[in-house]
Structure formats: C-alpha cells, structure tokens
Amino acid sequence: MSIYIHIPFCNKICSYCDFCKMLYYKKWVNSYLEELKKEIEKEYKQDTIKTLYIGGGTPSSLSIKELEILFKIINQIKLDNTYEFTFECNIDDLDEEKLKLLFKNKVNRLSIGVQTFNKNHLKILNRNHNYKEVAETINLAKTIGFNNINVDLIYAIPNQTIKELKEDLDLFTSLNIEHISTYSLMIEPHTRLYINKTEQIDEDLDYEMYNYIINYLKNKGFNHYEISNFAKKNKESKHNLTYWNNENYYGFGLGASGYINKTRYDNVKSLNKYLNGIYKLNEEILDKNKTIENELILGFRKMEGINIDAFNNKYNIDILSNKIIQKLIKERKLINENNYIYIKPEYIYISNDILVNFIGETYE
Numbered sequence: 001m002s003i004y005i006h007i008p009f010c011n012k013i014c015s016y017c018d019f020c021k022m023l024y025y026k027k028w029v030n031s032y033l034e035e036l037k038k039e040i041e042k043e044y045k046q047d048t049i050k051t052l053y054i055g056g057g058t059p060s061s062l063s064i065k066e067l068e069i070l071f072k073i074i075n076q077i078k079l080d081n082t083y084e085f086t087f088e089c090n091i092d093d094l095d096e097e098k099l100k101l102l103f104k105n106k107v108n109r110l111s112i113g114v115q116t117f118n119k120n121h122l123k124i125l126n127r128n129h130n131y132k133e134v135a136e137t138i139n140l141a142k143t144i145g146f147n148n149i150n151v152d153l154i155y156a157i158p159n160q161t162i163k164e165l166k167e168d169l170d171l172f173t174s175l176n177i178e179h180i181s182t183y184s185l186m187i188e189p190h191t192r193l194y195i196n197k198t199e200q201i202d203e204d205l206d207y208e209m210y211n212y213i214i215n216y217l218k219n220k221g222f223n224h225y226e227i228s229n230f231a232k233k234n235k236e237s238k239h240n241l242t243y244w245n246n247e248n249y250y251g252f253g254l255g256a257s258g259y260i261n262k263t264r265y266d267n268v269k270s271l272n273k274y275l276n277g278i279y280k281l282n283e284e285i286l287d288k289n290k291t292i293e294n295e296l297i298l299g300f301r302k303m304e305g306i307n308i309d310a311f312n313n314k315y316n317i318d319i320l321s322n323k324i325i326q327k328l329i330k331e332r333k334l335i336n337e338n339n340y341i342y343i344k345p346e347y348i349y350i351s352n353d354i355l356v357n358f359i360g361e362t363y364e
C-alpha cells in the first residue's frame, strides 16, 4: 500500500501548469493542514506503507512551522522498513534548515522541478533559477544525506532546438542525480501559455527530441524504465511503480486520486468544499474487465512491460489467449519474450495508439 498527499500551494504559478494548485496564502495553509489531518485520520486504516509521496503544487513552499505540522500528521503513518518517502521541491524554497528538517522526518527521496536552464525558456515557463543555485542546493542536499534525487526536465518548449536540448541534458546530467523525469511541454487549456496562444512545437521535432533524450541518457548510464522516466541502477521511483503496477494507494488532499479495494476515486478540487470536510468528488468500483484494462494500460508504460505469469496468476486468465494481445504480437507492436510482453521500443512514442485497443475490452 502507498500514499500520495497533495499540497496545492505554490509561490508562483508556472505558465504551463494545469495541476491542482493555488498561490500560497498563509491562512489557507493552516486550515488546509488541519483538514488534511482530519481526512487522514478518517480514511487511513493503519496499513503499513511501502511508499509515501508528498506532491503538489509545491510542498516545499510551506514554512518550517507548517512543515513541522505536516510531519506531525505524517508521523502517524506506519512505514515499512524499506520505505521510499518522496518530497517534491522547488529549488527556490530549499535551504539548509528545510533540507535538514525533511531528512530528519524520514524523507529519503527528493523530486525537484528544474525543467530547463535555458534563460529564454525559463522565462516562457515563468520560472526563475540558474545552474549555480540548482547545483549548490543539490550538493547541499547530498551533504545532508540525500542519495536519491529526481529532477524534472521539460522539453519541446516553443522555439527550442536540439542543440538547446543537448545543453540542458549536459547540465542536468552534470548534477549527478539518480533519476530524471521528462515531460514534453503540452499547452493545456486554462494555462497562461494557452491564453497567450503559444504554439505547440512541430510533432516531428518533438519525436526527434524524445529519441534524442533516450539515446543521450542511456549513454550516461540511465535506464529508460518507463515512457518518460530514467533512473540509475536500483533508483527507479518505487512510488510511481505502484501506479504502473496497478497497486493500491491512498490519495489524500485536494484533487488527489486513490485506488483502494477495487475502487478508484478522485478528491474534490474546490478548496472551499475540502475545508468543509467534503473530500471525495467521485468514486468508481471497478469490475474485473475494467481492472484488467487498467493493468494493461498502466503496465505497458513500463519498458519491461507485463510479467505474463504474475498477470495470469493475478487474474486467473491466460493473457496470451486474448485476441487483441495476439493481434498486436502478430503485428510486432508487442513483443512476447522471456515471460514478459512489452511494447516494441520503436512504438513507445505512439504507445497511446496501442493502449487505446484495450479500452472497453472483455477479458473473461
């Protein structure tokens, strides 16, 4: 069992952001933490937790005092001996005191939103930092004891060239971090970029950049283990693997999602409702077909794909007897090898076109 906790506050709103977030406002933070405590006390069934992930928003936007309150709530959660506890951070928020507080409170993985070092692109994204600040903060974190650090990289930024992407990759990998999550910039409705009518880059260039990143990071010793994620040996995100392995997790906080006892749910996105004790927006009990559909769609995100024996034992069916799987294997879009089925790497960029085949299928 895993837990995701959402902290929706940010000190600054990025131009591309369509996450559940709002500007930091002290009064709201205090009320939010009180309500979060109530939600966790009500919903958490004292299970032992393998992975805990505090995301946002920007959890690191909280002050030391507010973080102490948050950790007091979290300390009630029972963690497994081999737990992974990730905390999402913005570089501007991190100083020695905050990093030490996180470390003292069992955080053992940092996820830092860096995105790019290119000055023009930072401006487009409405973010502000430079290489020196990022490198110094990451070194400080390492000195304090963090040895599992992810940084997010955004590519396909308007007018970005392959040369500029390479410059970013050179700088990112020089940080000696263990994990890189990559995102192709999508211009989503209701974002500043969308309102400003910013144009998405050409799809061919996006494809070229995706392949460039894969080759570059592989050469630097990163394992490409999920469509957009790269890790050094044994540093894959255990928390995100619980999603891709279709395992159970609680989602606490505004706009969080969870999956428990065959039920998927989303929390409300209205702060007002949340502070009035209304947590859930919707929930859906999944039947066997829907559960298998999710298992396939999520599992095929992993480059290693789906373990055939584990799948067959879990669902008491033979995955290889499924007509769609057979068809995709015949077309060489899926590969059946060494007890795994996976998407052929050259099709991973268009994996959605493959995954859509599993929607609405009957597996019994």
Ligand code: SF4
Binding pocket: 009, 010, 012, 013, 014, 017, 018, 019, 021, 056, 057, 058, 090, 113
């Ligand atoms: S991208 Fe992250 S830091 Fe930026 S506004 Fe959205 S949630 Fe906040």
